[in-house]
Amino acid sequence: MLGTYSDLRTWPQLAHIATDGETYGHHKPHGDMALAYAMDYIEKNKLARLTNYDEFLKRFPPTHEARIFENSSWSCVHGVERWRSNCGCNSGGHADWNQNWRAPLRDTFDWLRDQLAVTFERRGGELFRDPWAARDDYIRAILDRSPNVVSAFLRDHAGTTVTPENRVRALKLLELQRHAMLMYTSCGWFFDELSGIETVQVIQYAARALQLADEVARGKHLEAQFVERLAQIKGNLPDHGDGKAVYEDFVKPSMLDLERVGAHYAVSSLFEDFPDESRIFCYTVHRENARSLQSGRARLAAGRARISSDVTGEATEISYGVVHLGDHLITGGVREFRGPEPFNATHSRYWCTKRTMHVPARALRISYRISYECRGASIPLCLRDADSIAGRSRLHTCDFGTYPCAPASVTSRVSSGESYWLTIRISD
Numbered sequence: 001m002l003g004t005y006s007d008l009r010t011w012p013q014l015a016h017i018a019t020d021g022e023t024y025g026h027h028k029p030h031g032d033m034a035l036a037y038a039m040d041y042i043e044k045n046k047l048a049r050l051t052n053y054d055e056f057l058k059r060f061p062p063t064h065e066a067r068i069f070e071n072s073s074w075s076c077v078h079g080v081e082r083w084r085s086n087c088g089c090n091s092g093g094h095a096d097w098n099q100n101w102r103a104p105l106r107d108t109f110d111w112l113r114d115q116l117a118v119t120f121e122r123r124g125g126e127l128f129r130d131p132w133a134a135r136d137d138y139i140r141a142i143l144d145r146s147p148n149v150v151s152a153f154l155r156d157h158a159g160t161t162v163t164p165e166n167r168v169r170a171l172k173l174l175e176l177q178r179h180a181m182l183m184y185t186s187c188g189w190f191f192d193e194l195s196g197i198e199t200v201q202v203i204q205y206a207a208r209a210l211q212l213a214d215e216v217a218r219g220k221h222l223e224a225q226f227v228e229r230l231a232q233i234k235g236n237l238p239d240h241g242d243g244k245a246v247y248e249d250f251v252k253p254s255m256l257d258l259e260r261v262g263a264h265y266a267v268s269s270l271f272e273d274f275p276d277e278s279r280i281f282c283y284t285v286h287r288e289n290a291r292s293l294q295s296g297r298a299r300l301a302a303g304r305a306r307i308s309s310d311v312t313g314e315a316t317e318i319s320y321g322v323v324h325l326g327d328h329l330i331t332g333g334v335r336e337f338r339g340p341e342p343f344n345a346t347h348s349r350y351w352c353t354k355r356t357m358h359v360p361a362r363a364l365r366i367s368y369r370i371s372y373e374c375r376g377a378s379i380p381l382c383l384r385d386a387d388s389i390a391g392r393s394r395l396h397t398c399d400f401g402t403y404p405c406a407p408a409s410v411t412s413r414v415s416s417g418e419s420y421w422l423t424i425r426i427s428d
């Protein structure tokens, strides 16, 4: 870096070296430490002054005007076609592949962007004096999401203090716009295949924007139209079919809502001892009530927790019950908390003996199937009603066959009567 300066020059010198952020730590382990050392060395030894363009140009106003060669890039000889057409630029290694998917995917994103702009202007107009100015200034809140900074940002753009409900709506609208921009992330277009991880990632951004549009403005119809467009886009790998298949196989399953965050928390709580308040990525989970039981290899965790997003401020309270039968077998249920009475009624009745775990059937009603690669596993199950557990009544035994490959069928069979309990026998 220092080699770029020359003592022969009599005018102010600006040295600039630009590298990808991913160089530091990702491509080059500990590259960030090397960079920090270099900066420190320059500063400590007063070899140069660290600055930025703004400061430099204020101190030394420009003397020449440069013209930018528009629509040019370092990695596509066709200009910027690499990001929007089958220009032939690719990563190599697949001579028979094409990038015909780029143009229609880009068209689809442009269509979505324009649809979302209408939603944003209409809904944002109810909350902000100038929605687009708020969007451009949103970087303030992204860089520092502490409540005071976000409140000041919203007040500046709303012209008044924002109610808690409008605060969530406002932040969701701004996140919608942020994701509508993220879906144009360069690497999504740079590589070769529609189902590649980079392209799937940009479709995930689009999906998040769609999810937010649905939440703030009931934009469900947009998703259907988006998927219809994706269905027309073909990749190179027949296994992944078209864009619709990519959406259904890779994008849809990755979509989160607060209940799913709760499901993640519930499963993790079998293995981790969480404090009363814990952070899971950009969510905060406040545990209100929890209980766990162990019987041999089997474990059960049940409780109630408040989940909130640190980004939008949206929050919900959930109740959950999950069972780990050993190995990779995990089954459970998560639902919105419905008040203390039904919760306490079920919660107090979990019990287990040395070989058997009894769980109220309702607690196992499966909102989301939480199971990891459970094929081939077989757990014998029987079902008996609450009276039989008290020793007064007959035992109903049902053969559920292979479980938990089809937990939904178990649910439907036990949920008809509220007094039924699901008894899971743990066998060797």
Ligand SMILES: [Zn+2]
Pocket: 075, 076, 077, 078, 079, 081, 082, 087, 088, 089
């Ligand atoms: Zn090109």
